[in-house]
Amino acid sequence: QWLSLRYDLTAPMARFVAENFERLPKPYRSYRSGWVFRNEKPGPGRFRQFMQFDADTVGTPGVAADAEMAMMMADVMEALGIKRGDYVIRVNNRKVLDGVLEAIGLGGDENVGRRLTVLRAIDKLDKLGVEGVRLLLGTGRKDESGDFTKGAGLDNVQAEAILHATAKPELGDLGHPVSAVRASQSFNEGVAELSTIEDLVRAAGYGEDRIVMDRSVVRGLEYYTGPVYEAELLAEIPNEEGKIVRFGSVGGGGRYDGLVSRFRGEPVPATGFS
Numbered sequence: 001q002w003l004s005l006r007y008d009l010t011a012p013m014a015r016f017v018a019e020n021f022e023r024l025p026k027p028y029r030s031y032r033s034g035w036v037f038r039n040e041k042p043g044p045g046r047f048r049q050f051m052q053f054d055a056d057t058v059g060t061p062g063v064a065a066d067a068e069m070a071m072m073m074a075d076v077m078e079a080l081g082i083k084r085g086d087y088v089i090r091v092n093n094r095k096v097l098d099g100v101l102e103a104i105g106l107g108g109d110e111n112v113g114r115r116l117t118v119l120r121a122i123d124k125l126d127k128l129g130v131e132g133v134r135l136l137l138g139t140g141r142k143d144e145s146g147d148f149t150k151g152a153g154l155d156n157v158q159a160e161a162i163l164h165a166t167a168k169p170e171l172g173d174l175g176h177p178v179s180a181v182r183a184s185q186s187f188n189e190g191v192a193e194l195s196t197i198e199d200l201v202r203a204a205g206y207g208e209d210r211i212v213m214d215r216s217v218v219r220g221l222e223y224y225t226g227p228v229y230e231a232e233l234l235a236e237i238p239n240e241e242g243k244i245v246r247f248g249s250v251g252g253g254g255r256y257d258g259l260v261s262r263f264r265g266e267p268v269p270a271t272g273f274s
Contacts, residue, residue: 005037008274009054010259017058017270018263027059030272056272058260063193066091066227066255066271067200073231073251073273074210086235090214093194094224094254097122097215099187100165104158112222117152122166122218126248134159166216190226197227219254228254229273 006012009032017028033053040046055072057065070089077087097119101107106115121136128136135141137159140151154162161181181187194213201211219228231251236244253273260268 006035007038008036009034009052010056010256010272010274013054013056014256014260014270015263017260017268021260021264021268024058027057027065030054030056030058052274054272054274056270058268058270060271061257061269063196063227064200066193066229067197067204069253069271069273070197070211070227070229071201071204071206073229073253074206076251077231082233082235084209086233088209088232088234089211089229090217090232091194091197091211091227091229092213092215092217093190093227094218095186095190095193095226097162097165097190097218099184099190100161100181102186103181103184104154104161106158114152114154116222117150118154118162119218119222121152122162122216125166125216130163134163137162166218193227217252219252223256223259224254225257226255227271228252231273 013030013032017024017030031054033051035049036052037049038047040048042048053076055069055076057069070091073089074087077089078084098107101111101115101118105111106118118137121133124136125133128141132141136149136151137154138151138156139153140149142148165181198213217228217230219230229252230249232249233247236246239245251274253271255269255271257267257269260270
């Protein structure tokens with residue numbers, strides 16, 4: 001007999017909002033906590049069961065709501081006792097990468113699976129490095145245990161276009177050598193929204209020691225439609241064996257304007273993090 005375990009708290013919240021949309025205040029702000037379950041390979045910072053905290057705003061389309069979420073993530077880290085310098089909130093915009101994917105021929109519903117493979121590959125940049133991700137964008141990669149992960153099947157030109165778009169220059173250097181990418185409406189919207197978010201968080205007093213714009217952040221879920229953000233622990237901590245480990249990402253989220261609409265059949269803007 002099959003048993004279903006809750007993967008996250010966002011999808012249940014989306015269903016709740018869809019069912020009660022008419023009577024909820026707008027914007028609707030939600031804060032939740034609960035146990036969630038993942039089919040993960042256990043390791044430092046990776047568990048199959050853990051307590052998750054979520055914060056979301058539904059009904060606000062502007063990027064000011066996304067900037068607020070990034071600032072809230074920074075505040076939460078410090079409320080938990082994590083000092084400045086031991087964490088950073090990284091912000092990107094999925095529209096930037098979507099523009100690249102469309103320009104290299106990976107747009108449309110027929111390429112959903114390949115796009116998801118690309119997103120998951122880029123999500124491993126910090127862990128595998130550029131060369132490891134290049135293999136996952138191509139035919140695939142064999143890890144140290146001998147397990148083979150099938151790649152996205154991109155050619156060299158496509159892979160290089162994606163790797164350039166996810167490098168880590170300053171936001172002001174967010175151009176692209178492929179002319180079709182520079183002409184993409186999605187790409188340019190994403191760059192403009194990132195610039196606005198940076199202006200908002202800086203005006204609110206959040207410096208680069210707390211929130212940075214980083215185009216390597218993609219988040220591995222297909223439902224994100226705009227700004228995405230990730231909380232990363234920078235501190236190196238000794239584990240139970242005395243070895244120094246770095247946990248990396250401990251939270252993340254983004255804008256998901258299409259998720260609630262799956263249950264309602266009309267556009268409902270939303271953004272949040274876990």
